[in-house]
Amino acid sequence: MLSVVAASKNSSIMFKNYLKIAWRNLLKNKGYTLINVGGLALGMAVTLIIGLWIQDELSYNSYFKNKEKIAQIFQSQTFNGETGTGPAIPRPLEKALRDGYSDNFEHLIMCSWTNDHYLKYGEKSISRPGNYMQRVGPELFNLEIIKGERDGLREINSIMLSESTANALFGSEDPIGKTIKVSNEHDMNVSAVYKDIPFNNSFNDTEFIIPWEKYLANNEWIRNAEDQWGNNSFQMFVQIVDNTTMAGVTNKIKDVKKTLNENSAEFNPQIFLFPMEDWHLRGSFENGKQVGGRIKYVWLFGIIGAFVLLLACINFMNLSTARSEKRAKEVGIRKSIGSQKGQLVYQFLSESFLVVLFAFVLALVMVLLSLNGFNELSRKEISFPWANGKFWLVSLGFILFTSLLAGSYPALYLSSFRPVDVLKGSFKAGKYAGLPRKILVVLQFTVSVAFIIGTVIVMQQINYAKNRPVGYDKEGLIQIPTFSQDFEGKYDLMRSEFIGSGAVVEMSTSSSPTTQIWSNRSGFTWEGKPEGFQEDLAWTEVSPEYAKSLNLKIVEGRDFSREYATDSLGVLINETAKKYLGMPDPVGKLLKDDDEEDPGPPLKIIGVVQDMITQSPYEPVKQGIYVYDRFNNGSYYNLRLNPDQSAGQNLAVVERVFKEHFPDIPFEYEFVDSQYGEKFASEERIGTLSGVFTALAILISCLGLFGLTSFVAEQRKKEIGVRKVLGASIFNVWNMLSKDFLKLVIISCFIAVPIAYFIMNGWLQEYPYRVVLKWWIFALAMLGALGVTLLTVSFQAIKAAKANPVKSLRTE
Amino acid sequence: MLLQLKNIFKWVNSGGQRIFLLKDINLEVEEGEFISVMGPSGSGKSTLLNVIGMLDTFDEGEYNFLDESVHTLKEKHRSNLYKEYIGFVFQSYHLLDDLTVQENLEMPLLYKKFKGSERKAMVADMLDRFNIVGKKDLFPAQLSGGQQQLVGVARALIANPKLILADEPTGNLNSQQSEEIMQLFKKLNKEEGVTIIQVTHSEKNAAYGSRIINLLDGRKV
């Protein structure tokens, strides 16, 4: 017992002793320390920040306490052999689930989509996104009520507000019980204020909640949808009871629609629970199967982080073993005065622990300094988890892990020297570790070159898609949302007002934004339609000036014209639709409604417009039709600004005109080209981030190479001196020192290229519209890597080559 | 008997040829002896000393140290054995550059797991005996060669070894410094009964010893 105490006390003294020696060593070799600590710190900072990012991704929606019990109801349907999956469900499903399966659900709510609405209190008018929900919604989502009552949706005319929305409307006033106007129409009483739903949450957008009953009361079409199985326009969320599983419940309800609605059976509708835990990271479906989603980026960045850390650790290993000659004597002496191998391993690991500890502190500083920038790049709101005990525990583990990763190999290598070998003085340790060191350098540069290639290809793909013709002129085009009743019947007036003001040259309305498809239709017949063909057409309702305002080219037939009254039943189709419908000569053809009971009037094709990209810029354009907006279904004004004036001037005028007519509605607009740019946001973020990480990976690798060259130059100082005395030129010496490293980097390139090609080619397959991989991308990446290596190595090599030989010989 | 070498051979293979570094060495050393090993450069003196010190292995023969047969011991046992009983003194001192004099002296005690208070006392005693108290906080680079070798001897002695192996301990010293070290060895040998085996090129130094072993081409002559 006593001896155990003594031993542990002794080992702690040893540890202190080791740290002391390590500390002196670090101080003595400042350049080496700087490279080692700096490189490790960079690597650890990258890993830390990626770790924070991953943690943020994984904790998405963790705000909801019942996360693992909550699900959204999803539906898969099959058209023409292709299965589509999505959250849109029909209203009668609610009754079906409540009637037949209620014992599976703790809660079940119907919910609207999240839409912008105008909220007005006194003179203050703002536009905010929000939802209609059934009464238990706030309970199911566990909203944190700050003021008012949790059961805030009991009264049909009540509204619950998020804290920031309440602040925006009421300032310091108490909002509870006050009446606000929603959509400039409905008086609603504020019943509760809930804490803002955090940024990394699916409901982050929900700034207010209104009772579902109000949604029904306001909209006839929704009331009518009560027993329309084909009207998939709603959302449903459930919380399952404790003793069930998601899969179990899914198994029970999957065929409920098919069974209750025989008409739908031909599309094989499958109803299932999509667990909240999967919403964010595993939300992609392909042909009815869940195929991952964002989780691939979590993996991608996880792998990048691991590699960057590995690169940094390789630096440490290489520099340690390169310096082994200096340490070899120490090892020999220590062994001859009684140290065991294990004790030396322990000593060297203590040293790497110390270095890693410093590097970690430095990495923390780097993370703190770059977190804001990183948040902006990655569109996150990650804050540094100072107060989180778990974070520090994980950090400690991280430090230990890194110490072991970086320190194990050098520790084992250094401690294995035999005292006779090293004490004789003829020892040249460096050369024994030569091969592993070369392999590690090759590994480093393989990773770096692969990173370069990957980043270049991602950027290329983005540019390629960006340069793809969109089909219309998105420059100088703005969109104004027109969601409320106030806009009804005002289109013609507003058009003449806007154009009359001189700021706008053409204007139209449309039922969906230019850059999106909001509605798809089926149920048509036409001449030559194949038997059993289940069509699916993008459906946009537009005013007659749509094509003109967008500068969308008519390629066949003619545009809408107000001069022909019959155009109100006319449609324009796009080029893809022409092929899709199988009409070589579409103008004049009819699209008939195939509803047997109450068919609408047939639509006549009057022209074909050029394809325009409304969805993903990486995918083919979807077949679509543009129908004359007979029912005032416009959701946006599309304004073509006057190109002869500055955008600022135009906007000022547009706002003034807008305010004259809609004083109660906040003036909101968006440039179509920036909205279009959003389509690249996700890829661009990935591109920028991997660009940054690549740059850091290269920096770290070069730092290591820099250290190695300076070391080799130092080691061969005497040799270089002798050679120079014998007549070697600076070039000869430079060549001698650089050649070895260049060779390694070239080998790396040849390993990296096929790997990068394989991976990136796979990545590109996801995009139907994709760049062709060209050989020069790879050549460029190789040249880049070689150039950087050459620079790094040459700096030291030339310095060594220029040194006065007499000096270096005399000091030996 | 402290140690006994019987028919020790050591060789290396080079270019298909076997080059003998030690050839048929027989040697018995009693406790309390002071032996000098002599011979021309390259004759195998250091090699012999390393074999005796168990820092190096041999290829044939028997080696008994305090009645343990070294040639049958595992590496770990062997190193425990020399740690316990043998102190080394090197021609080029081989002090740890990053440690002060005091810390250099303390190091073997740490490895041998002495308690803190004991260590302090033993280090203080050594500093005192070698008259280097004033230098205890200096680093090796701040000492003269002779002073460094004093520290080297002190370090070899600090854990009370039975045997001191010294490979040209005065090779880097001037004659006055050599004299001091030799006097010290003589005193240790006489007064404390420490067994000493030293390698030397100098007849004068060899004369301090009680017995001289001559080597030529790895053979005892």
Ligand SMILES: Nc1ncnc2c1ncn2[C@@H]1O[C@H](COP(=O)(O)OP(=O)(O)OP(=O)(O)O)[C@@H](O)[C@H]1O
């Ligand atoms: N690992 C080895 N491989 C080949 N030859 C070796 C090896 N180690 C030692 N030798 C040779 O063995 C011989 C004896 O070496 P040793 O160091 O024992 O000589 P020495 O008597 O101590 O000489 P000096 O007085 O110069 O120190 C030398 O010729 C040396 O070259």
Ligand SMILES: [Mg+2]
């Ligand atoms: Mg020798």
